[in-house]
Amino acid sequence: MIGKGDRDFATHVDLRIESEIRASLGETTPEIPFLGEEEGGREELRGARWVLDPIDGTINFARDSPLCSISLSMVLDASRCWESSMHRFWVSGSSPARGAGAYLNGARISVAEVPALTEAIVEVADFKVGVGSEEENRVHLAVLARLARESLGVRMLGSAALDLAWLAAGRLSATLMLSNLPWDVTAGLLLVREAGGAVFDYDGSPHGADSRYTIASVPSLVGPVRRIVVEAM
Amino acid sequence: MSEELGASSDRDGRLAAAEDSGSARLLLAAEHAIDIGVRALRQGALTSVR
Numbered sequence: 001m002i003g004k005g006d007r008d009f010a011t012h013v014d015l016r017i018e019s020e021i022r023a024s025l026g027e028t029t030p031e032i033p034f035l036g037e038e039e040g041g042r043e044e045l046r047g048a049r050w051v052l053d054p055i056d057g058t059i060n061f062a063r064d065s066p067l068c069s070i071s072l073s074m075v076l077d078a079s080r081c082w083e084s085s086m087h088r089f090w091v092s093g094s095s096p097a098r099g100a101g102a103y104l105n106g107a108r109i110s111v112a113e114v115p116a117l118t119e120a121i122v123e124v125a126d127f128k129v130g131v132g133s134e135e136e137n138r139v140h141l142a143v144l145a146r147l148a149r150e151s152l153g154v155r156m157l158g159s160a161a162l163d164l165a166w167l168a169a170g171r172l173s174a175t176l177m178l179s180n181l182p183w184d185v186t187a188g189l190l191l192v193r194e195a196g197g198a199v200f201d202y203d204g205s206p207h208g209a210d211s212r213y214t215i216a217s218v219p220s221l222v223g224p225v226r227r228i229v230v231e232a233m
Numbered sequence: 234m235s236e237e238l239g240a241s242s243d244r245d246g247r248l249a250a251a252e253d254s255g256s257a258r259l260l261l262a263a264e265h266a267i268d269i270g271v272r273a274l275r276q277g278a279l280t281s282v283r
Contacts, residue, residue: 025263
């Protein structure tokens with residue numbers, strides 16, 4: 001394990017995967033910049049770029065949990081995810097393009113039909129660590145308290161990309177991330193959109209690179225989920 | 234357990250779909266890169282001391 005900050009780690013496997021994928025894409029698509037979680041890269045919002053999280057859910061991986069993934073996407077600009085491919089250690093997937101749909105083991109998938117929050121399984125991302133985490137975690141705890149009262153159940157899987165893929169596959173009803181890092185979310189957001197889910201910020205605006213939070217849900221729960229977050233802020 | 238989410242029933246199908254939209258080269262590059270990453274991940278899982 002390599003420490004990156006307060007309770008923030010990478011493993012040598014994260015670094016190796018990012019290095020090898022960066023090298024591969026550098027050979028096959030040298031004209032396209034690359035942004036990786038571990039080694040950085042081009043972060044400006046104009047133009048196409050590959051975005052990689054070499055292991056989303058590093059702590060899970062390091063503790064021998066299968067709830068981790070490699071998440072790779074191509075982002076054209078701040079709001080569009082045009083081409084995306086993501087493979088996972090235990091759950092893997094890809095979606096060639098916006099409008100191409102989302103499939104699980106060859107069968108078309110869509111988000112679940114969940115009429116009310118009382119029937120919803122809601123995933124909440126990990127607590128923040130490091131500088132500024134105290135205020136964000138206050139909101140986080142308030143969200144959890146409200147979900148405990150109003151939802152069917154709460155989950156905390158430890159992999160943002162997996163959260164979004166499971167929402168697309170109908171296993172979750174909503175996911176709440178009080179953050180917005182491109183390597184965590186771009187590939188998964190495409191799957192959610194292709195599966196008929198909604199992706200938005202706390203104020204209800206469509207999710208984009210400038211969004212404060214990353215909230216995704218089945219269409220029927222956009223209002224209730226957004227209310228939970230706003231009340232907690 | 235291995236599951237796959239995608240836009241067609243198999244890789245050939247996805248490539249065919251991508252070819253229609255003119256993005257086959259990019260998809261091939263991504264698929265190849267991911268294969269490399271998955272190999273490294275599995276190897277790392279086998280050899281890592283936890």
